[in-house]
Amino acid sequence: MPTPSKTWIDDLPKDRLIAEFSVWSADLMRLADDLGRVDPHVDILHIDVADGHFAPAMLFFPDLVAGVRKVSTRPIHVHLMVADSIILSQIEQFADAGSDLISLHVENESVANEALDLLDRRGVAAGMVLKVDTPVERIETYASRLRFVTLLGTAIGVKGQGLDEKAGARLQQAKRIIAGCGAADRIVLAADGGIREHTVPLLRQSGAETVVLGSLAFNAPSLDERMAWMRAL
């Protein structure tokens, strides 16, 4: 299965919301079939990784990414929610497995620069994620090295929650900071968590260029209709 081109981030659509599909919300017992079902609508596959310590969930592993790589040509975005002490070895393993973009957390402060150096050496695009209460200004330090910035709109690593009321204002602030760093054309701004029919318009208006779709897409009564609605926003 060919991997996406080096320039895949530059080739993402700019005239509509980018659709990032969260594998966590797929039918895990029939994963290949479910990914095949949604594939025509997918711009990016999002794979959460959590160690039960940095985030409460225990989620996904490199062999799963390697398996997804075999059944999909879509770019794979790995969201690492793991402790500083294991992040470098996790990056190596998820890069080996075929990830196209790996995001660590701004809160992984003690190892963040080393992790970004490693992603650079491995030729994997770098992203960063902020927990729902982390000051947005903290992306400024890293902005020159990033292709993606993702703001969590809910508590980390828990599915099925409602959107935090600060999410819209935080996206607007991130947008201003990214523009102030001269990185508006390079960094894609993403919203993850609390992605619902009534929240997507607000997130879009607040500056989100992509949303991480979970149940909103995988459980949609008609995926064609839901995606047509989303793309028209």
Ligand SMILES: O=C(CO)[C@@H](O)[C@H](O)COP(=O)(O)O
């Ligand atoms: O990481 C997350 C939620 O924080 C997403 O990746 C989940 O997949 C969303 O699932 P739903 O809440 O939409 O069911």
